[in-house]
Amino acid sequence: xxxxxxxxxxxxxxxxxxxxxxxxxxxxxxxxxxxxxxxxxxxxxxxxxxxxxxxxxxxxxxxxxxxxxxxxxxxxxxxxxxxxxxxxxxxxxxxxxxxxxxxxxxxxxxxxxxxxxxxxxxxxxxxxxxxxxxxxxxxxxxxxxxxxxxxxxxxxxxxxxxxxxxxxxxxxxxxxxxxxxxxxxxxxxxxxxxxxxxxxxxxxxxxxxxxxxxxxxxxxxxxxxxxxxxxxxxxxxxxxxxxxxxxxxxxxxxxxxxxxxxxxxxxxxxxxxxxxxxxxxxxxxxxxxxxxxxx
Amino acid sequence: xxxxxxxxxxxxxxxxxxxxxxxxxxxxxxxxxxxxxxxxxxxxxxxxxxxxxxxxxxxxxxxxxxxxxxxxxxxxxxxxxxxxxxxxxxxxxxxxxxxxxxxxxxxxxxxxxxxxxxxxxxxxxxxxxxxxxxxxxxxxxxxxxxxxxxxxxxxxxxxxxxxxxxxxxxxxxxxxxxxxxxxxxxxxxxxxxxxxxxxxxxxxxxxxxxxxxxxxxxxxxxxxxxxxxxxxxxxxxxxxxxxxxxxxxxxxxxxxxxxxxxxxxxxxxxxxxxxxxxxxx
Numbered sequence: 001x002x003x004x005x006x007x008x009x010x011x012x013x014x015x016x017x018x019x020x021x022x023x024x025x026x027x028x029x030x031x032x033x034x035x036x037x038x039x040x041x042x043x044x045x046x047x048x049x050x051x052x053x054x055x056x057x058x059x060x061x062x063x064x065x066x067x068x069x070x071x072x073x074x075x076x077x078x079x080x081x082x083x084x085x086x087x088x089x090x091x092x093x094x095x096x097x098x099x100x101x102x103x104x105x106x107x108x109x110x111x112x113x114x115x116x117x118x119x120x121x122x123x124x125x126x127x128x129x130x131x132x133x134x135x136x137x138x139x140x141x142x143x144x145x146x147x148x149x150x151x152x153x154x155x156x157x158x159x160x161x162x163x164x165x166x167x168x169x170x171x172x173x174x175x176x177x178x179x180x181x182x183x184x185x186x187x188x189x190x191x192x193x194x195x196x197x198x199x200x201x202x203x204x205x206x207x208x209x210x211x212x213x214x215x216x217x218x219x220x221x222x223x224x225x226x227x228x229x230x231x232x233x234x235x236x237x238x239x240x241x242x243x244x245x246x247x248x249x250x251x252x253x254x255x256x257x258x259x260x261x262x263x264x265x266x267x268x269x270x271x272x273x274x275x276x277x278x279x280x281x282x283x284x285x286x287x288x289x290x291x292x293x294x295x
Numbered sequence: 296x297x298x299x300x301x302x303x304x305x306x307x308x309x310x311x312x313x314x315x316x317x318x319x320x321x322x323x324x325x326x327x328x329x330x331x332x333x334x335x336x337x338x339x340x341x342x343x344x345x346x347x348x349x350x351x352x353x354x355x356x357x358x359x360x361x362x363x364x365x366x367x368x369x370x371x372x373x374x375x376x377x378x379x380x381x382x383x384x385x386x387x388x389x390x391x392x393x394x395x396x397x398x399x400x401x402x403x404x405x406x407x408x409x410x411x412x413x414x415x416x417x418x419x420x421x422x423x424x425x426x427x428x429x430x431x432x433x434x435x436x437x438x439x440x441x442x443x444x445x446x447x448x449x450x451x452x453x454x455x456x457x458x459x460x461x462x463x464x465x466x467x468x469x470x471x472x473x474x475x476x477x478x479x480x481x482x483x484x485x486x487x488x489x490x491x492x493x494x495x496x497x498x499x500x501x502x503x504x505x506x507x508x509x510x511x512x513x514x515x516x517x518x519x520x521x522x523x524x525x526x527x528x529x530x531x532x533x534x535x536x537x538x539x540x541x542x543x544x545x546x547x548x549x550x551x552x553x554x555x556x557x558x559x560x561x562x563x564x565x566x567x568x569x570x571x572x573x574x575x576x
Binding site: 009010011013014015017018020021022024025027028029030031032033035036039046093094096097098099105107108109110111112114115116117118119120122123124126127132134166174178180183185188192197201202205206223226227229230233234247248251252255256263266267269270271273274277280281284285288289292293 | 296297298299300301302312313316319320323324326327329330333346388389391392394395396398399401404405407409410411412413414416417418419420421422423424425426427428429444445447448449451452455474479480481484505508509511512515516527530531534541544545548551552555556559560563567
């Protein structure tokens with residue numbers, strides 16, 4: 001045994017090191033993905049007997065107006081959430097200086113990302129609160145009549161996204177600050193001697209060098225937008241009348257709440273969300289794979 | 296340096312920048328300042344409609360009330376009991392997986408690596424039903440252990456990505472030299488690589504601490520009782536109990552936010568190194 005180990009340890013060692021992590025990850029992440037796909041073909045309340053119903057869940061989904069509302073909101077989330085990327089870059093440029101106390105400023109600007117989305121949601125709920133919330137007062141001042149943003153199906157999704165953008169911009173800002181720190185100073189100086197400045201400098205000299213930071217910023221923002229659950233749950237619980245639901249929340253509602261324990265239908269929604277996300281994930285992986293194999 | 300250092304600009308611009316900084320910060324943190332002030336506002340102010348003016352007195356008693364009248368202390372303890380083991384578990388497991396994927400060349404290396412990376416990005420909902428079912432079947436539903444096990448497994452994906460990239464950047468000659476000397480693979484890991492991984496371990500620990508502390512989705516899916524719910528889910532439960540008591544709400548929120556904020560300030564450098572996924576140098 002020990003001679004076998006001695007002769008082969010370099011071949012066996014990686015598998016021993018991988019085993020605990022891989023087993024855990026397989027049990028809790030990889031296998032459940034396939035189980036969910038399987039469950040989506042059943043009618044199941046989570047406790048009793050599961051009944052095979054083929055594609056009936058998906059057929060129902062295709063005809064479900066609530067599903068389309070959630071889907072539409074996911075698109076709005078995705079598009080507006082990406083505003084965090086330019087906004088974060090803007091703040092990063094503003095803060096990329098070497099005056100006294102700037103380090104403290106940078107960390108304080110980063111603050112919103114450190115606190116829980118539950119707390120962020122509570123803060124913004126209070127800001128939007130009808131009657132006395134500052135945003136309500138502001139709308140009252142501007143339009144003469146206050147708008148309770150979270151109770152109005154026209155604005156509610158935008159109100160929640162605004163709350164989500166706050167920590168997301170902070171995150172992107174930190175990514176760009178680190179990126180700006182690594183911009184080659186000689187190139188900037190050379191460009192400056194050539195008369196480049198302002199927007200042209202940013203566009204032609206700085207942004208190309210920030211590409212790795214931009215890549216990560218877009219990845220985390222897209223994932224964050226499609227994962228949005230906490231804020232919707234905390235601020236509106238999908239309301240009013242389901243108008244602020246997103247797919248992740250609608251899935252949860254169908255599978256695990258007073259609206260019913262429809263595990264199969266919930267799983268079908270999750271599979272659709274997973275499909276949307278896989279489009280992006282494959283893109284990221286493809287790019288990372290290319291970088292890895294080129295090296 | 297971009298933009299042009301402010302020290303090289305005109306005096307007027309410099310002054311403007313120095314003035315703009317605190318104003319921008321104030322506006323940016325206005326929501327936080329708002330709840331910080333409210334958490335110290337006497338309830339009488341709120342009753343009189345004084346929501347945003349000067350507080351008539353500073354009421355630290357709100358913080359005492361929050362602990363006295365609710366299960367907040369219990370939730371906080373639950374959060375610590377959840378978060379600390381998860382940090383140890385996930386970082387420990389990923390030291391091993393990161394080492395395996397960063398040092399050894401074998402055919403399925405990249406495939407396994409990208410499986411970890413991809414798994415880390417999937418929507419939680421695709422895992423929800425099976426994971427809840429699994430946790431239920433092994434008798435750990437509504438327990439801290441059940442929630443912790445899932446978090447350890449899931450965070451291992453992100454941690455492996457980070458650790459593997461970190462180890463890959465270490466000087467490989469060190470390991471080759473040790474192999475020539477006849478040092479065993481386990482000893483190389485323990486005595487040579489692990490000490491060099493300290494910065495990565497620190498970075499991941501603070502980051503995972505924040506992620507787990509702030510998790511809300513899995514807390515609501517896998518726990519329901521006050522004995523197991525962490526503070527994020529607890530705060531949401533307290534929403535019912537504290538209807539319109541915004542001063543209690545604010546105090547509770549501040550307390551919930553405090554541990555990750557403290558960790559962030561104490562270990563800022565590590566935190567930021569972790570956030571950039573080790574990819575932006």
